[in-house]
Amino acid sequence: MKFDDILEEINGFGPFQIAIIVLLCIPRIVLPCHFLLNNFIAGVPHHRCDISTLEDGGLFGNLSLEQRLTVSVPAREDGELKSCEMFAEPQFQLLANSSSGTGLPTVQCRSGWVYDNSTFSSTLATEWDLVCDRKSLTKTTGTIFFCGVMIGASAFGYVCDKYGRKSSLLVSYIIALVFGFSSAFANSYVVFAALRFLTGFGLTGISIISVVLSIEWADTGHRSSIAVIGSLAWSLGNMLLAGFAFLVNDWRPLIMTVTAPLAFAVLSWWWIPESARWLLANGKVDRAQVYLDKCAKFNKRQKLSSKLKVETLSDIKIQEKQDKNYTYLDLVRTPRMRRLSLLTGIVWYGVSSTYYGISLNVSGFGLNVYLTHFIYAAIEVPAKLMIYGFLNIIGRRKCQAGTLFLTGICIAINTVVPEALWHVRAAVAILGKGLSEAAFTTITLYTTELYPTVVRQNGVGYTNIIGRVGASVAPLILMLEDVWTLLPQVIICSVAIISGLLSLLLSETLNLPLPETIDDIEKPRRSHVSSRSAESSGVFLDSKSTAET
Numbered sequence: 306m307k308f309d310d311i312l313e314e315i316n317g318f319g320p321f322q323i324a325i326i327v328l329l330c331i332p333r334i335v336l337p338c339h340f341l342l343n344n345f346i347a348g349v350p351h352h353r354c355d356i357s358t359l360e361d362g363g364l365f366g367n368l369s370l371e372q373r374l375t376v377s378v379p380a381r382e383d384g385e386l387k388s389c390e391m392f393a394e395p396q397f398q399l400l401a402n403s404s405s406g407t408g409l410p411t412v413q414c415r416s417g418w419v420y421d422n423s424t425f426s427s428t429l430a431t432e433w434d435l436v437c438d439r440k441s442l443t444k445t446t447g448t449i450f451f452c453g454v455m456i457g458a459s460a461f462g463y464v465c466d467k468y469g470r471k472s473s474l475l476v477s478y479i480i481a482l483v484f485g486f487s488s489a490f491a492n493s494y495v496v497f498a499a500l501r502f503l504t505g506f507g508l509t510g511i512s513i514i515s516v517v518l519s520i521e522w523a524d525t526g527h528r529s530s531i532a533v534i535g536s537l538a539w540s541l542g543n544m545l546l547a548g549f550a551f552l553v554n555d556w557r558p559l560i561m562t563v564t565a566p567l568a569f570a571v572l573s574w575w576w577i578p579e580s581a582r583w584l585l586a587n588g589k590v591d592r593a594q595v596y597l598d599k600c601a602k603f604n605k606r607q608k609l610s611s612k613l614k615v616e617t618l619s620d621i622k623i624q625e626k627q628d629k630n631y632t633y634l635d636l637v638r639t640p641r642m643r644r645l646s647l648l649t650g651i652v653w654y655g656v657s658s659t660y661y662g663i664s665l666n667v668s669g670f671g672l673n674v675y676l677t678h679f680i681y682a683a684i685e686v687p688a689k690l691m692i693y694g695f696l697n698i699i700g701r702r703k704c705q706a707g708t709l710f711l712t713g714i715c716i717a718i719n720t721v722v723p724e725a726l727w728h729v730r731a732a733v734a735i736l737g738k739g740l741s742e743a744a745f746t747t748i749t750l751y752t753t754e755l756y757p758t759v760v761r762q763n764g765v766g767y768t769n770i771i772g773r774v775g776a777s778v779a780p781l782i783l784m785l786e787d788v789w790t791l792l793p794q795v796i797i798c799s800v801a802i803i804s805g806l807l808s809l810l811l812s813e814t815l816n817l818p819l820p821e822t823i824d825d826i827e828k829p830r831r832s833h834v835s836s837r838s839a840e841s842s843g844v845f846l847d848s849k850s851t852a853e854t
Contacts, residue, residue: 317524462766477510655804709805
């Protein structure tokens with residue numbers, strides 16, 4: 306007997322499962338608010354050199370501000386003042402002609418900068434003057450945050466498989482809440498970067514645990530429904546972030562605003578159940594029985610009449626493995642697990658690097674950053690609904706490959722469309738953003754179905770590590786536009802297409818029960834679906850294994 310058979314008896318997609326999704330919605334709404342927060346708190350407004358010291362010296366007499374700027378700050382070819390340079394000495398002769406002062410001696414800004422506060426009242430850039438030769442530090446904060454997410458994925462992946470989903474989730478709530486609020490009070494860039502790292506460390510626990518916990522309580526036929534419904538919370542949070550940033554355009558209050566909901570998440574944690582699937586895989590039969598009875602009662606089904614079914618299930622699935630502690634090494638000990646880990650790692654890197662490469666680039670399309678971010682977020686909703694239909698029709702593998710490939714095509718199109726056609730570029734970028742989100746939704750579900758229960762959280766943790774490497778690199782890739790304007794788009798496009806093609810080497814999981822042990826991966830498994838489904842899906846990890854048996 307398998308765990309999925311028990312779920313069918315007590316309803317694997319009833320009010321109990323919906324309640325789990327609802328309880329996990331608040332923390333999942335917080336995730337995009339932090340993961341994409343850099344778009345707003347690290348925004349670099351228009352700026353110019355501060356000439357107040359020259360004004361205090363009485364050099365300008367009765368000149369107007371415009372005239373003072375003309376003789377003090379050189380202009381670019383488009384007539385805008387340069388951001389990082391000023392004349393070595395005031396050039397009063399420029400008042401008599403309309404030249405831009407090209408060729409005249411200039412120096413770096415001597416007394417700081419004056420910022421345009423029309424979009425942001427305060428950002429990291431204005432707080433610590435992260436402009437000109439220090440401008441890379443604004444994007445570096447995003448990389449530092451995702452490094453924390455990456456390390457957190459490693460830690461929580463191990464902890465969750467060893468100590469359970471529920472207790473690990475509480476730890477992640479508290480870490481993210483404490484360090485999230487603390488970062489709003491940082492008094493230096495170094496302190497802020499360290500606190501953002503720790504915030505990312507805590508948030509990644511929410512990210513990976515909430516997905517696995519909800520999927521492990523769902524039956525085979527409704528796993529895609531659970532995944533898509535839960536992921537809509539991300540899209541909601543992403544849209545809310547644009548609204549929060551518009552209303553609270555000072556970076557410190559904005560961080561506190563997007564972190565505050567975690568306090569409610571801590572309160573809601575008491576009603577979240579432990580994964581009965583994990584309890585059984587670790588020999589905790591009595592506790593699993595309690596949660597299964599609660600599920601049956603909540604879903605208005607009859608409780609399991611005795612512990613016989615649960616104990617039988619436990620004995621069948623993990624009889625000689627109850628005392629074994631699984632680690633990340635178990636992901637590479639055996640041939641098919643190594644193959645699975647390699648392929649899912651590559652695909653996760655491609656998905657994450659592509660998604661954040663697009664999401665963190667919210668300028669250059671003729672729209673303000675708030676509207677662009679909101680549109681980018683809103684397009685995720687129809688993308689998720691679309692991918693939900695395709696996941697159950699053509700399967701996970703083709704959806705993964707198709708969405709990544711089409712995302713790469715959209716990026717490629719924008720490399721050849723002239724900037725003058727900004728409306729066309731914006732439309733293509735928005736379409737690409739929707740497809741990249743569809744790819745993310747697919748890989749999140751796909752990964753939980755590919756790895757067995759005994760190492761599922763380790764597997765999800767590992768793939769999240771690789772994915773966060775992609776997310777950490779994305780801001781750095783965007784900085785390469787200083788080398789060649791199109792270089793970031795060329796790199797992201799190539800990564801999307803290559804990872805999409807490699808995802809075809811993974812096997813289909815549509816309508817197949819979740820694997821429980823590593824033996825289920827290494828040995829060809831006979832699915833409980835019809836022969837038609839089996840023929841179309843193949844086996845769990847290797848499309849050739851049917852022929853091998």
